[in-house]
Amino acid sequence: MRIALVVMLMMAVIVAKAQSGRILVAVYSKTGNTMAVAQNIVELTGADLIEIIPAVPYPETYSETLPIATEEINNIDQYGIYPEILTTIESMDAYETVIVCSPIWWSRIATSMQSFLHTYSEMTDGKQMSLVVTSGATGIETAWGDLQRLCPNATLLGNGIRISASASHNAMNIVSEWLESIGLYDPTGIEENHDQTTPNATGVYTIDGRLLQRDDKNTESLKPGVYIINGKKQVITK
Numbered sequence: 001m002r003i004a005l006v007v008m009l010m011m012a013v014i015v016a017k018a019q020s021g022r023i024l025v026a027v028y029s030k031t032g033n034t035m036a037v038a039q040n041i042v043e044l045t046g047a048d049l050i051e052i053i054p055a056v057p058y059p060e061t062y063s064e065t066l067p068i069a070t071e072e073i074n075n076i077d078q079y080g081i082y083p084e085i086l087t088t089i090e091s092m093d094a095y096e097t098v099i100v101c102s103p104i105w106w107s108r109i110a111t112s113m114q115s116f117l118h119t120y121s122e123m124t125d126g127k128q129m130s131l132v133v134t135s136g137a138t139g140i141e142t143a144w145g146d147l148q149r150l151c152p153n154a155t156l157l158g159n160g161i162r163i164s165a166s167a168s169h170n171a172m173n174i175v176s177e178w179l180e181s182i183g184l185y186d187p188t189g190i191e192e193n194h195d196q197t198t199p200n201a202t203g204v205y206t207i208d209g210r211l212l213q214r215d216d217k218n219t220e221s222l223k224p225g226v227y228i229i230n231g232k233k234q235v236i237t238k
């Protein structure tokens, strides 16, 4: 009886520990660049991902989207009216950190992502947050101001990161260095929410502990991703 109670208490502690450091990646991406970067973050950290979907889809082309974005930004700035989104979230209680991933639109956080942050701003109170943007050329500064405005009671980590559109589909290294710099990724360690049964085993494992090969020499056949190789988490970029 007493042993069962101790085991139950230990399980409760383990569950609480696994949830306490969890990361939510909130992403809006129209043409896939920002989504590629968001997926890198998920692979490296085991974060959960929520995609922001606009209620009214944007036109296919860049030139047709520009005037709509202009009008939406104007509505936000002048009247506090945000475009409708389909995405909803019940709670962010399970997350300690929220990483916002958005394209730059007219130097700003894209309007659908602004809607999400505006709608759920209170849920971000007391959370750690940071920002990842992709853009053709514009820097992150003005978009960072949007994050500060929309989530005033969050603790912002670092200065965010801007990744150029052209680098966005090959950004695993940049992303891992940035995550490491803000303390969200440890390339030498295995996070507590990953499978703990294989850290000392030799060979190549997925991050959830599935054995891929006993031989650690030939990693060339591995797809880009994160693996546990001889007990150490490693990123394979090509």
Ligand SMILES: Cc1cc2nc3c(=O)[nH]c(=O)nc-3n(C[C@H](O)[C@H](O)[C@H](O)COP(=O)(O)O)c2cc1C
Pocket (backbone or CB within 6 Å): 028, 029, 030, 031, 032, 033, 034, 035, 062, 065, 066, 069, 102, 103, 104, 105, 106, 107, 108, 134, 135, 136, 137, 138, 164, 165, 168
């Ligand atoms: C409406 C709109 C406005 C944009 N404004 C800017 C801008 O101000 N500066 C810039 O460098 N790129 C700008 N871009 C380019 C995007 O930021 C860039 O292509 C981004 O990587 C797209 O991300 P996505 O594929 O996740 O949608 C704009 C794109 C669109 C559609």
